[in-house]
Amino acid sequence: MDGVIGYIVSVVVIPAALAAFVGGLALATPLRRRAWVVGAGIAIALPIAFVASFVSELGTVALARKFVVVEGDDAPFERWHWLGISCVALIALGLLATIVRTLVTRDGERIVDLVFLLVAALAVSVFVQFPQPSIASQIGLAGLVVAAGSAVALAGGALLWISWGTFGILAALAGIGGFASLAVMAGAVSVASLLLAILAAIGGKSIKDAKPVESAGGPLVVAATMLALVARGGDVYDQSKTPDWIWWIVPLVPGFALLFMRQSLRASSIAAATFWRTLGAALVGVAVLGAAIAMDASKASGSDDEDDPYADMYGG
Amino acid sequence: MTTMRNAFLLAAAVVLPVSLAPMFATAPVPARQAATEASAITFDPVHSMAIFRVQHLGAGYFYGRFNELTGTATWPLDDSAAPTFDVTSEVKKVDTGSEKLDGNLQGPSFFNQAEFPTIQFKSKSAERIGERHWKVKGDLTLRGVTKEIETDCTVTGIGKGPTGQKVGFECMFTIMRADYGMKWGIEAPKGALGNEVRMTIALEGDVAKAKE
Numbered sequence: 085m086d087g088v089i090g091y092i093v094s095v096v097v098i099p100a101a102l103a104a105f106v107g108g109l110a111l112a113t114p115l116r117r118r119a120w121v122v123g124a125g126i127a128i129a130l131p132i133a134f135v136a137s138f139v140s141e142l143g144t145v146a147l148a149r150k151f152v153v154v155e156g157d158d159a160p161f162e163r164w165h166w167l168g169i170s171c172v173a174l175i176a177l178g179l180l181a182t183i184v185r186t187l188v189t190r191d192g193e194r195i196v197d198l199v200f201l202l203v204a205a206l207a208v209s210v211f212v213q214f215p216q217p218s219i220a221s222q223i224g225l226a227g228l229v230v231a232a233g234s235a236v237a238l239a240g241g242a243l244l245w246i247s248w249g250t251f252g253i254l255a256a257l258a259g260i261g262g263f264a265s266l267a268v269m270a271g272a273v274s275v276a277s278l279l280l281a282i283l284a285a286i287g288g289k290s291i292k293d294a295k296p297v298e299s300a301g302g303p304l305v306v307a308a309t310m311l312a313l314v315a316r317g318g319d320v321y322d323q324s325k326t327p328d329w330i331w332w333i334v335p336l337v338p339g340f341a342l343l344f345m346r347q348s349l350r351a352s353s354i355a356a357a358t359f360w361r362t363l364g365a366a367l368v369g370v371a372v373l374g375a376a377i378a379m380d381a382s383k384a385s386g387s388d389d390e391d392d393p394y395a396d397m398y399g400g
Numbered sequence: 401m402t403t404m405r406n407a408f409l410l411a412a413a414v415v416l417p418v419s420l421a422p423m424f425a426t427a428p429v430p431a432r433q434a435a436t437e438a439s440a441i442t443f444d445p446v447h448s449m450a451i452f453r454v455q456h457l458g459a460g461y462f463y464g465r466f467n468e469l470t471g472t473a474t475w476p477l478d479d480s481a482a483p484t485f486d487v488t489s490e491v492k493k494v495d496t497g498s499e500k501l502d503g504n505l506q507g508p509s510f511f512n513q514a515e516f517p518t519i520q521f522k523s524k525s526a527e528r529i530g531e532r533h534w535k536v537k538g539d540l541t542l543r544g545v546t547k548e549i550e551t552d553c554t555v556t557g558i559g560k561g562p563t564g565q566k567v568g569f570e571c572m573f574t575i576m577r578a579d580y581g582m583k584w585g586i587e588a589p590k591g592a593l594g595n596e597v598r599m600t601i602a603l604e605g606d607v608a609k610a611k612e
Contacts, residue, residue: 320514
């Protein structure tokens with residue numbers, strides 16, 4: 085049991101704490117008064133959680149062996165390790181998107197978001213190739229990044245709370261699918277999002293002139309790309325009965341903040357607005373996860389007599 | 401009359417041995433050739449499997465199997481030379497008795513079926529240990545990593561089935577799974593699953609019929 089606790093601490097708690105520390109500097113210190121710092125902090129923190137968990141689980145060699153020959157390492161590059169490499173790249177891309185956003189007018193910010201989202205979608209569709217890639221699968225991946233971007237944009241100030249739940253659902257699905265490593269990595273991002281959401285709430289209350297959390301710029305590009313990548317990676321390697329459509333819909337869960345958008349826009353406080361948006365996404369998220377669990381359980385229980393490998397054991 | 405009978409007997413005495421000679425001379429040869437030439441053996445997937453054993457949580461030994469191994473072997477049925485093996489297992493044929501666990505083993509944390517769908521052993525050399533008992537060296541390719549291993553192989557029997565002659569083998573070896581990049585559960589989570597995996601490969605194959 086100690087081994088399991090130690091494992092969870094090393095691959096979930098410490099990476100999440102590291103991400104929370106980095107993000108917390110932007111969210112819960114006087115730096116919170118600068119909007120771009122808030123955005124940069126979140127854009128850096130989310131992928132840091134994933135990368136730290138990835139490295140803790142597999143070592144830095146898993147990130148390096150795609151590009152350099154590591155002495156004493158004869159293991160081949162595994163395609164799902166693109167997830168770790170992508171998150172390293174997203175740290176830079178998210179930071180850049182946040183900085184570029186400060187250089188344009190208010191009207192130009194949306195265009196910057198769109199351009200960076202398209203750059204991320206194009207990059208992952210070119211480089212991130214999971215097993216049995218095809219033109220359709222790569223276009224689908226790019227499309228999912230853009231669709232997730234549209235969904236994440238609706239999360240508004242509830243981005244971190246919704247990120248907590250959405251990455252939590254992906255972690256659960258990966259666990260159901262027998263992909264323990266991805267489960268803990270998505271779990272680390274989920275826990276990091278929760279810690280960041282708490283720090284953001286504390287910072288927002290305690291720091292005068294604190295800038296709000298926004299689903300825009302770096303955080304939008306990073307969160308959308310990570311959601312799409314983790315979902316597709318989880319789906320490709322899924323060994324459970326979870327249908328593909330479940331994996332495809334999860335990155336879109338943040339968009340269901342729209343369900344209570346009217347209440348959110350009429351809310352008298354930021355906390356209330358955040359609550360309503362989170363509630364919409366949470367309801368759909370729980371329903372999706374519940375459906376996945378139910379389908380997996382029902383199909384598993386009904387498969388006992390199907391394709392019995394022992395049926396012809398004594399033949400031949 | 402007597403002269404004719406003597407001539408016939410003489411002729412018979414000369415001709416018969418000459419005509420029968422090839423029969424006696426060549427009769428043992430095909431048998432000898434069949435014994436010394438290696439027979440081609442094609443494994444019967446239904447009766448060929450691999451059983452693995454790994455320690456769970458530092459406590460009990462957990463057993464699982466890979467069903468339906470395929471491949472070929474060569475071996476002279478009189479054991480006058482070493483067997484050769486080319487055996488393939490599909491990762492999706494893993495069978496632990498738990499569908500959930502099978503899925504976990506096929507996932508990227510273990511065998512990574514999506515990227516490395518097969519496990520293969522190809523023998524390279526062998527050394528006799530005893531009668532029908534060989535130490536066979538060869539390359540094991542698992543998760544894209546190829547390493548030389550040494551297996552202890554026994555010919556378990558030669559039998560006859562409805563489809564012809566059958567030969568059985570049993571080979572055993574031990575590997576450290578971390579050598580093949582399968583590290584989950586060794587250090588993280590520490591001690592969840594052992595590093596050492598003992599393999600028992602049970603093979604049964606059909607001997608190819610000699611060409612007439």
